[in-house]
Amino acid sequence: MIAGSRGRRILVAGVVGLGMLLAPAASLGVDHGGTSFVSGASGAGDAYFPFAGNGGYDVRHYDLDVTYAPPGPAPAPLTGRLDGEATLRLRATQNLDRFNLDLRGMEVDRVMIDGRQAREVAPPPDGETVEGLAYWQVQDDAARQWELTIQPRPRIKAGRTVRLVVRYHGDTTRPEDIEGVLYGWVTTRDGAMVVSEPEGSMTWYPVSDHPTDKATYSFEITVPEGKVAVANGLPARRPTTRQGWTTWYWRAPDLQASYLTTASVGDYEFRRSETPAGLPIIDAVDDGLTPDNLATTNASLALQAEMIDFLDQFGRYPFNSAGAIVDDDSVGYALETQTRPVYSRAASEGTVVHELAHQWFGNAVSPTRWADIWLNEGWATYAEWIWSEEQGGDTAQAQFDAVLEIPADDPFWHTVVADPGPLGLFLDPIYDRGAATLFALRTKIGDDAFLTGVRRWVSRYDDGTARTADFEVLFESVSGQDLDEFFDVWLHTPEKPTTW
Structure with missing residues (x-):
């Protein structure tokens, strides 16, 4: 979201x-x-x-x-x-x-x-x-x-x-x-x-x-x-x-x-396409979008098949179709409604890859409790980072560094990512510190263990739910490392990480 x-x-x-x-x-x-x-x-x-x-x-x-x-x-x-x-x-x-x-x-x-x-x-x-x-x-x-x-x-x-x-x-x-x-x-x-x-x-x-x-x-x-x-x-x-x-x-x-x-x-108009593998993509675009928002939306939705192929590194796309609903309401809102995310006003490129990533993280594997929402939003934000790098934009490293540049006394660091409270579900740290956690984890355990872990995560909990504790156990298992201190620093401590 x-x-x-x-x-x-x-x-x-x-x-x-x-x-x-x-x-x-x-x-x-x-x-x-x-x-x-x-x-x-x-x-x-x-x-x-x-x-x-x-x-x-x-x-x-x-x-x-x-x-x-x-x-x-x-x-x-x-x-x-x-x-x-x-x-x-x-x-x-x-x-x-x-x-x-x-x-x-x-x-x-x-x-x-x-x-x-x-x-x-x-x-x-x-x-x-x-x-x-x-x-x-x-x-x-x-x-x-x-x-x-x-x-x-x-x-x-x-x-x-x-x-x-x-x-x-x-x-x-x-x-x-x-x-x-x-x-x-x-x-x-x-x-x-x-x-x-x-x-x-x-x-x-x-x-x-x-x-x-x-x-x-x-x-x-x-x-x-x-x-x-x-x-x-x-x-x-x-x-x-x-x-x-x-x-x-x-x-x-x-x-x-x-x-x-x-x-x-x-007042939607349907557009139908498919991925090279034959996955149906159905978009419904409101005919009331402004010319600028329509141009942004058209350019972004045209990339959906490529995005799905890119995100397949996390496992096969989990559902029978994909697509989008783009409404002209002025809320400024996007949500990963299953198979067909909803976007209001416009669908930007970063938002589209974010909501598509949710089909794996949040939709196929949902949070057991709402306290676990970083498992949705951190992954979707991390997907934005690596897509940007793939497309020649800001690298994932640069975006991680930008998070770490936030001063230690900033309220950003006061949120416990693994337990943000009912009023903290959609705060910036859930997204950005969540993504930074994943970047740091990949750096610590290496690409092979990280990608093995994420594919196993999606496969093991597909059609169900999982908790932060399940995530921690799984990645300790695939990496063969004791990650208690790492997860405590990144997910459970309301302070800026300095060493991990």
């Missing part, structure tokens, strides 16, 4: 305060056979976002069928309308009495589990249960706690896979993340720019919104005729138009983290 700048409290069984790392299993139920059932945790256990993701199940697939009406022309309010039906195939990992999904700002109309309709009830007193199939919604903006709680009947035994359908609707605006930066379903005058890092997917569909619960996706996105809807993966079929509305169909068969999903809508 590259960014240009950086209600009422209801307590329900299984939902706790913001300071808790993991919401405990709060209610116990027993079926007639004596089996115990629990409430799935209301978070995935992430210290930075305690209520993002959920426990007790693994989502295997999302089928998202949404209809979107963008705002009217100015001076109409910058508000759209979203009507959706999300069909989830999920597998219980515990005996579940109830479980949660993340959903923010949407009204739920209907819930069905394996074809049986749930009924809506008011939240019961803390610790109590309501018999019968039920669902209710809990929202608490103060604690960033947005949960749709579902109580299935019959209860779901561990190992069982169920089909959950949630029908919902709501007005769309321009939601903000914890830092006040736009994310999620960002409403634009001509459509929507959908960019959800770190936990903004819940603003447009019910989801287990954490990288540790990856799933496959399919999309049906219906928009006013003349608008274009772009999502992850490849088109599943040709768009269809009926009574002034066009439906676009996309399918993403590769596992992906929820924050990497997109369903951007706008």
Whole structure:
């Protein structure tokens, strides 16, 4: 990712305060056979976002069928309308009495589990249960706690896979993340720019919104005729138009983290090409770009096939397609949405190689916890450095030296790269000190061990997640060196490195 700048409290069984790392299993139920059932945790256990993701199940697939009406022309309010039906195939990992999904700002109309309709009830007193199939919604903006709680009947035994359908609707605006930066379903005058890092997917569909619960996706996105809807993966079929509305169909068969999903809508023109190896590249470029931004974008996107070939030094490109979505929104934002990064205003060369590198680092291998985000951004920034050198620009050494020229008393060095805090995810040190860490590591262990390590990293953790500790263990193994001091200096100490 590259960014240009950086209600009422209801307590329900299984939902706790913001300071808790993991919401405990709060209610116990027993079926007639004596089996115990629990409430799935209301978070995935992430210290930075305690209520993002959920426990007790693994989502295997999302089928998202949404209809979107963008705002009217100015001076109409910058508000759209979203009507959706999300069909989830999920597998219980515990005996579940109830479980949660993340959903923010949407009204739920209907819930069905394996074809049986749930009924809506008011939240019961803390610790109590309501018999019968039920669902209710809990929202608490103060604690960033947005949960749709579902109580299935019959209860779901561990190992069982169920089909959950949630029908919902709501007005769309321009939601903000914890830092006040736009994310999620960002409403634009001509459509929507959908960019959800770190936990903004819940603003447009019910989801287990954490990288540790990856799933496959399919999309049906219906928009006013003349608008274009772009999502992850490849088109599943040709768009269809009926009574002034066009439906676009996309399918993403590769596992992906929820924050990497997109369903951007706008006045896009499609461009199709492929790499020499036959990988499809699909670009959607907004027809409202200024001439200068369009020229920059055209020049950068023309290099994508060459960039992918260059980045193959880290391992084979991990997905079924590549490309870009370039929107004319003025946010000044870029995000590595899987297979099809989103760029606002323009796609510069450095940003394009950065977001393409994320397809390996962040997308194929995602962070186990958001504290590990340097494993995304440090690698993508390092890819910018070596691409620049490859193209005859600044060398990686020169860019490393520029980082080391930052004075020791500069706040830049005060961030702990491996644990920056929830408000430090997108600070400069995560990118630049992260990249410098990789440059220094390569210098220390040599090219052969470094490249062996990075390929093994991608291969071992592809389709999953990994932590900083996993990274440290792997590179010690491939190098045969004790790197404890090195990693302590570069990743865990809020001071400028001097010796390593």
